[in-house]
Amino acid sequence: MKSASTAVSTIVALVLFRALCAEVKTVISVEDVQSIRVDLDLSNVVRRVDERFLSVAIDASLIAEEKFMNLLNSPKLRTLAKALIPAFLRFGGTKQDFMKFNPRGRYFQARENNSSSAVLGNVCKRLELPPLLENRLKQEWVLQSKSLLQEELEGKYKKTKFSEYAVDLLYAFANCSGLDLIFGLNALLRTSENTWDSANAELLLKYCESREYVMSWELGNEPNSYEKKAGIRVDGYQLGQDFVHLHQILQESGFYNSTGLYGPDIGQPRDHRKDLLTGFLESGAEAITACTWHHYYVNGRDTSLEDFLDPRVLDTLATKINEVLETTESASPGKKVWLGETSSAYGGGAFGLSDTFVAGFMWLDKLGLAAKLGLDVVIRQVLIGSGTYHLVDDNLDPLPDYWLSLVYKRIVGPEVLKAEVHTNSGQKKPIRVYLHCTNRKSTHYREGAVTLFALNLNKNEATISLPAHMANSTIEEFVLQSAEAGEQSLYSRSVKLNGQVLKMVDDRTLPPLEGRELPPGAHVKLPGFSFAFYVLTEARAPVCK
Incomplete structure (x- = not known):
């Protein structure tokens, strides 16, 4: 009986150990995706496209x-x-x-x-x-x-x-x-x-x-x-x-x-x-x-x-x-x-x-x-x-x-600027980023503002770390997600901007597309299966003035 009990205990322990290992692996995998560092170069315009791009x-x-x-x-x-x-x-x-x-x-x-x-x-x-x-x-x-x-x-x-x-x-x-x-x-x-x-x-x-x-x-x-x-x-x-x-x-x-x-x-x-x-x-x-x-x-x-x-x-x-x-x-x-x-x-x-x-x-x-x-x-x-x-x-x-x-x-x-993602998730990068000067015709922002836009091809949320000199800048975010939850969310024909479903007010009126301001020093979070625009309002990029 003692040996049978010991065997059962050993099996249970082994199952628990494997489960724990799997959980650890999952955590590591999630961590791989979550920790994203982005370098931004605000000193040089790499390309300039037509305004009707x-x-x-x-x-x-x-x-x-x-x-x-x-x-x-x-x-x-x-x-x-x-x-x-x-x-x-x-x-x-x-x-x-x-x-x-x-x-x-x-x-x-x-x-x-x-x-x-x-x-x-x-x-x-x-x-x-x-x-x-x-x-x-x-x-x-x-x-x-x-x-x-x-x-x-x-x-x-x-x-x-x-x-x-x-x-x-x-x-x-x-x-x-x-x-x-x-x-x-x-x-x-x-x-x-x-x-x-x-x-x-x-x-x-x-x-x-x-x-x-x-x-x-x-x-x-x-x-x-x-x-x-x-x-x-x-x-x-x-x-x-x-x-x-x-x-x-x-x-x-x-x-x-x-x-x-x-x-x-x-x-x-x-x-x-x-x-x-x-x-x-x-x-x-x-x-x-x-x-x-x-x-x-x-x-x-x-x-x-x-x-x-x-x-x-x-x-x-x-x-x-x-x-x-x-x-x-x-x-x-x-x-x-x-x-x-x-x-x-x-x-x-x-x-x-x-x-x-x-x-x-x-x-x-x-x-x-x-x-x-x-x-x-x-x-x-x-x-x-x-x-x-x-x-x-x-x-x-x-x-x-x-x-x-x-x-x-x-x-x-x-105006196209340079942005580069650093992640430890290997060759298949689930986060993709691009950087431009902010549209200057948008009177809402100061001169020198830049817009970072990012895609998260993974189901896990990502935290984006910006360069130190940008960390305390005010950021206005525009996060676009499916209007639906669950497995069918990617098949949705509706979209949410910062949590609000976008729809026309009437046949002649579009809704206001309002960003959400993040306090200086706040982490930039990109939800799983989403894309977002982040306006760095105080970037003061000389090439964007």
């Missing part, structure tokens, strides 16, 4: 049926768009290479492009969509979106015609919202010699010039996939020549001779795409204002929640950016480079992920990394359009990535 797109699929362009007259959508200025508005995507301008002699009765704010204000008010019509269009758009997604899945793209009416609605939206419009022209209109046929584009340009519509231009979308989508192959050299041809047409215009021209909107570097970009730049670099390319991390049809939180997936962007920058600099030194279209997952986004809270990790990290490495503008796919990577839902209510974009716009300036 964070820009947005409207997918050309919206024009597949012109009536849906009326959604752009929604007061709610205009309110949301206006809050993101200054920004470019790109109108393009796959559908742009299957659409043709079909003038019908129908357009707004009065010349409404008059620069007078009073006239513009009247026009914007008059064009507003009545609530009943808006609700009907939104319901019909849900069905239209499914049809467009099916078209994308099958890879069979229907040709579309659009009239002056659609152009007027698009321009009115951009103008009433204060966005700088970039219109994507169809590059798949080809001659028998496989050169670009500019006749239809010239019709559109003449119409826009007659209306004095101030806008920039693109030609074609993802030329690397023309063969797959339309059975047409265009090499890089010819693509460059097509842009030179468009540039000459713009130069001959009395109105568009100094407008922007962007391209080639190529897919991210892979195999022959590198050759396509090189060939294009060798023949067409002089024609473009900035070189544009597209980036998505994953395939929307087979990705997972884990991909959205994986530092290794996020790190793949740096490799692609450096490849494009190197290619562009080699062929056309000093040429600016843009992410002309980008989101989390290609193929229309990842269902249940690209429009939820977890998508913010990819989006915010992309903004931080793109600015840090030297991209001038990043255009988010999509403000409104088909797919699941949009910034507003079917009711035109803002999704988590919209609120994240809005906070970024308010407090992050174009």
Whole structure:
């Protein structure tokens, strides 16, 4: 009996010992994640991006049926768009290479492009969509979106015609919202010699010039996939020549001779795409204002929640950016480079992920990394359009990535500074940080303020230690977390700012985005699975004055 009792005691002790060891390991693991030291260099501006760095797109699929362009007259959508200025508005995507301008002699009765704010204000008010019509269009758009997604899945793209009416609605939206419009022209209109046929584009340009519509231009979308989508192959050299041809047409215009021209909107570097970009730049670099390319991390049809939180997936962007920058600099030194279209997952986004809270990790990290490495503008796919990577839902209510974009716009300036994380959690760093001067247009802060933004890809809370000379600075924090708790929190389509769920007050009013002041010397805490902005109000960075 004694030996049996001893055996039982030994087993119990062993179980307790193992449990204790596991607990210790857990504590150590948590400690690894919790203790984060961040070095900040306030003495030097590493990069300076365009003030419209964070820009947005409207997918050309919206024009597949012109009536849906009326959604752009929604007061709610205009309110949301206006809050993101200054920004470019790109109108393009796959559908742009299957659409043709079909003038019908129908357009707004009065010349409404008059620069007078009073006239513009009247026009914007008059064009507003009545609530009943808006609700009907939104319901019909849900069905239209499914049809467009099916078209994308099958890879069979229907040709579309659009009239002056659609152009007027698009321009009115951009103008009433204060966005700088970039219109994507169809590059798949080809001659028998496989050169670009500019006749239809010239019709559109003449119409826009007659209306004095101030806008920039693109030609074609993802030329690397023309063969797959339309059975047409265009090499890089010819693509460059097509842009030179468009540039000459713009130069001959009395109105568009100094407008922007962007391209080639190529897919991210892979195999022959590198050759396509090189060939294009060798023949067409002089024609473009900035070189544009597209980036998505994953395939929307087979990705997972884990991909959205994986530092290794996020790190793949740096490799692609450096490849494009190197290619562009080699062929056309000093040429600016843009992410002309980008989101989390290609193929229309990842269902249940690209429009939820977890998508913010990819989006915010992309903004931080793109600015840090030297991209001038990043255009988010999509403000409104088909797919699941949009910034507003079917009711035109803002999704988590919209609120994240809005906070970024308010407090992050174009000057990029250096920030570095020190952690003992090995190569796979769960905390990622970026540093900019605070947006100087925000009158709320003193000159020299800086904004640190951070992502916590781990479930455990992290404590961030700042340099000693910053430890006693007052910090205003903006912590964004899922509006839901528990296992489903990352799939939420709502977000909390400092504990308060963000939602519009009404269709014309956004809530105040107020920071929470931390007392001098307080620890900076970043909750698990969250991202946050910290404004160091008394940083007095000389380069931010």
